[in-house]
Amino acid sequence: MKKLILDSLGKSKHRGLNFRDLLYNNEARAFFFQVITFVLVVGLFYTAIGNLFENIEERGINTGFSFLNNRAGFDILPFLGNIVVDYTPESSNLTVFYVGLVNTLVVAFIGIILSTLIGLLIGIARLSNNYLISKLAGGYIELFRNIPILLQILFWYNLFINVFPHPKQSLAFFDIAFLNQRGLYLPKPIPEDGFLFVALAFIIGIIAAYFVKKFFKRKHELTGSHTSTWPYTLGLVVGFPVIVYLLIGSPLQFDYAVLGKFNLKGGMAVVPEFLALTFALSVYTATYIAEAIRSGIEAVDKGQKEAAAAIGLSPIQSLKLIVLPQALRVAIPPTINQYLNLTKNSSLATVIGYPELMSTFGGTVLNQVGQAVEILAMAMLVYLVISLFISLLLNYVNKKMEIQGR
């Protein structure tokens, strides 16, 4: 831009100050309009925000973030969030925010894993040569993709609490786990002294398994002889910690759920709100991921499969080694979008009362405090940061998967 002005000034030396040149210069005109648009947009926001604060003040509504330190004073459905941040009604509104955040992240994390697994499976099944399998997969996609997600969440939730029995008639699995309309009750592990060593053994096992795998891969590349690594992996990741666990003398107790007067007490309760929400979100999002996977697989040239068959790879090997690595390249960008959708859709949980960010912080706290602008801005910021983080992560993966220049 500086150069442009200098240029026109340079010209004006010869022909006097000539605005016509500037007026008919495309670059100058574009710049001029961009400046005007920028000023208008900034001005609009400035006026809008100024108005907002003026109106809020005029109506005597509290402003600022001091409410975050006030006592919350209400209970939240006990789930992971309460345990992680140790919530009681005596905690502050900021703690409620953290409880909601943890519960949102849990749903997003588990939902993303589940929907990817289901999506991958259904996407591959959709292209199966087996008529029944491919039609079933197609039917699944058409059914779940075309029903609004809000409806599905309500459906699964109400189904769950109506289908499963009352706590007094819980379905029991060897008196260890129980399933009833109030959730899935699992034994709660209580680590004792020395359990740290078992955890340490587990981590060492994973690292060792990684190096073993690397070693055999190198051997494969050098000599061409293939060795299955899964027995080593299993031994290191599972066997090693188990041996350590037994050697130290089982430093882990379990707290089992028992029937109280009204409910099952103790244990670890996975509430139906969580089960229904995660299930609905995974099943719904999986249909889109399946379609992304299918489009990825169909984008792989037919010749690749034929070539794989020609060198004697089995259909499974051909899928795993040849088709999928190429298909995923195409499938990853649309899948990122679906991960983002899943995370954002988790805010629909407020209809069934799962204690995520929008139903606790954006719901009850908002109602007690009444500062909609501050609270909703905080909630929006959280979703924005989570979404940006997910896309950052997956864009990195995408970059890794891209075809390297050959």
Place this chain on the structure above:
Amino acid sequence: MKQLLKLTAASLLVVGALGVQASTLSDVQAKGHVSCGVSKGLAGFSSADSSGTWTGVDVDVCRAVAAATLGDATKVKFVPLTAKERFTALQSGEIDMLSRNTTWTITRDASLGLNFAGVNYYDGQGFMVKSSLGVSSAMELGGAAICIQAGTTTELNLADWGKANGIDYNSVVSDTNAQTLSNYDAGRCDVLTTDASGLYSMRAGANDPSEHVVLPEIISKEPLGPVVRQGDDQWFNIVRWSLNAMITAEEIGVTSATVDMVSNNPERERLMGRSGSTHEYVGLTSDWTYQIVKQVGNYSESFERNIGINTPIGIARGVNALWSQGGILYSPPFR
């Protein structure tokens, strides 16, 4: 580009205009109806029938204000709101008044930019359980799962009560009254807690009301009343005194049937706007209280028609009787 400029200029003007606030009364008279926030359906307080007609004691307060300001009790636009939405709707000016079984507390009155215009029902929080559980007191509820609606004072009371009495419970929170009730019906929780009036209303709507017991404990004070935005004192006075007119009419014994009779009771003549000039102070026509009683009825009529002992909800007047009849309902004098 031109288009864009036009649009931007237009939006700037709109944003600028938002700052200007006319008086609620002239707004209401200009648009020809009162926008009144009500519940999404609580039988006896505010609920719509199959033809879309709203009835209930909360609805009657909206109608009284419409009768006073527009001379026609039917000119109300009802806006059904969840407990969570109600204050934002009023703050933002989407509704002119809120009459949605809303508890008057100092926090709400002093920090939300709102004013409570009075109390149209004195309530308290109670518990309802299924009779099959064999529970007869709330003190036996340790370990129970309790269904509760989000965004209410009930949530706060329950936590306080649990702490004070050392009772441990799981709260199961839902967004709407309907989902709370369906959770309770399905057995997701053992106990339903809300204002006692709400419990009676829900019990009346159950398939077999005898299957449910409302426990004797009342754990809080819940004065429910209409709410307006802060900063418009004229409108605040209109809403407050429309409600008081209904209560005073009951005290004097004027009903919608007897309102046209002329008597020599000076207080009654003052209330009916046939003497004095109180109407000028609130900026309304002299027949504003007459229209309220004529079209909506006095407090007792509204109560007995919607939630009284002869309705399916069957609530006795109790504390909601007039002060002169053993209750605490009391209106400052019309003079």
